[in-house]
Amino acid sequence: MAVKTICWFRQDLRLKDNPALSAAILEGDTIPLFILDDETPKEWRFGAASRWWLHQSLMSLNNSLDGNLWVEQGNPEEILTRILKQTGAKSVHWNRCYEPWQIARDKRIKKTLTDFGSSVQSHNGCLLWEPWTTLKKDGTPYKVFTPFYKNGLTVQRSPSEPLNIPSTCELLECPMQDDKISALNLLPDQNWTRPIASEWTPGESHAHARLKNFLKHGIHNYKEGRDIPDRSSVSRLSPHLKFGEISPNFVAWQVKKAADSEQIDNLEAEHFTRELIWREFSYSLIYYFPKMTNQNFKRDFTEFPWRSDEQALKVWQQGKTGYPIVDAGMRELWQTGYMHNRVRMIVASFLTKNLMVHWIEGARWFWDCLVDADLASNSCSWQWVAGTGADAAPYFRIFNPVTQSQKFDSNGSYIRKFVPELASVPIKHLHDPSNAPEAELLRAGITLGIQYPRAIVDLKETRKRALDAYRGMREI
DNA sequence: TGAAATGTTGGGGCG
DNA sequence: ACGCCCCAACATTTC
8 A cells, every 4th residue: 555645735835846745745645735724823814815815826726736635724733633543644744834833833743743653844845045044153143134145145055946846746535525625714705895806816827927927027127116116027926925836946046047048137136036035034033033023123112102093003004194105005905915015115114103103003904914914024024114123224214205206106107096086186296295286186186185185194293203202212 | 225404516697 | 807695416414
């Protein structure tokens, strides 16, 4: 009788370049398993957009596996033990996860399964460089990005030839019904009005298509174009990476290949790779500083007088701040489950500095809305903007949403797309309608406070307020 | 992967 | 021709 083994899929919903899957298949008849984990801490359960994505991604994976994906919901420790018993499988493979609660969970499961007599092998399918390989010479983790990046490029492993989709895919037939994925209840209810589905197609093949398209078009102007929210110069691979529909190794490998063969410019390739390494840096940070997800990395911010302003938070969430670039970003997020990176920085600066609301509130809202919500990237990036993080922007670096808007959405097309009520406002006043002459707005069909809100705060005043608070905190 | 305040320079208008 | 002022353009400092 053939050896049976389990490949436990978690955040690696793909066949290509999947070390755990390849290892399992090499070992014997493989049971591809996904578990919707009951143990995920409540505050980090997926929001509706991510659940929608997960549903689609599982359907796609199941399809690639000829309908043989085993799908379960509950406590993975019990489920794995049960399946081992039930099938007589003798080993389990998975790709490592790095969130603090996942590490604790996996450690426990490994012990239980080993005690049970099964072998357990974990693999690296989610990162280029695992945290324990990126330490400084003195054995401590990097807290600054640039040295992390530079050292990494010279010392860490280069992307390796991606693993192929196992061709001799011996899968154990799944005994369950077809609607097992639907039974997870990941899809939203009837009131769902967000046009996420028209914006995105989850799944491994679309992840590959997106990368291919990016390497053909977007990357050629990446260095400049990545800051223009209305231009398609960014890869938009983030949700695919988050669910592991594509591996960072595969992405880095393709970029390197294209650069080596001079299909793309070296400089553009570097800038894009740099962003991939930011992701690695974030993973290293939460691995060594697991409290980053809930607490300021910089301890001197402990006493910072964040304002608890429910009303302001709500207005920000709804995209009704009266600053068009902020509102456009927040509405893009709500409607599409995504926000362009430049705009993420602008809205985050606005929330944490102009409104002086704690970054954790912003992180939670993003977590709820984003299809690419990733605990490491989300926590570290929020802390970066707020000035509380590792190698963060200094607190006094406060974005002016009007200036940023003029600079990066100079023709206003991003604003007009997501804040359609302002479509007829002439470009001269589009970035800051609250300071436009009443008559000009009226001609565009806008009365402030009716069709579009008046700015909720004064930029100059709130900037000063934030700086004073920052100074006050430092003097303690 | 800022912005505002302040400082410096240099050209042009003008008496 | 010269000094003076204005101010844009750029540089530096500060938050």
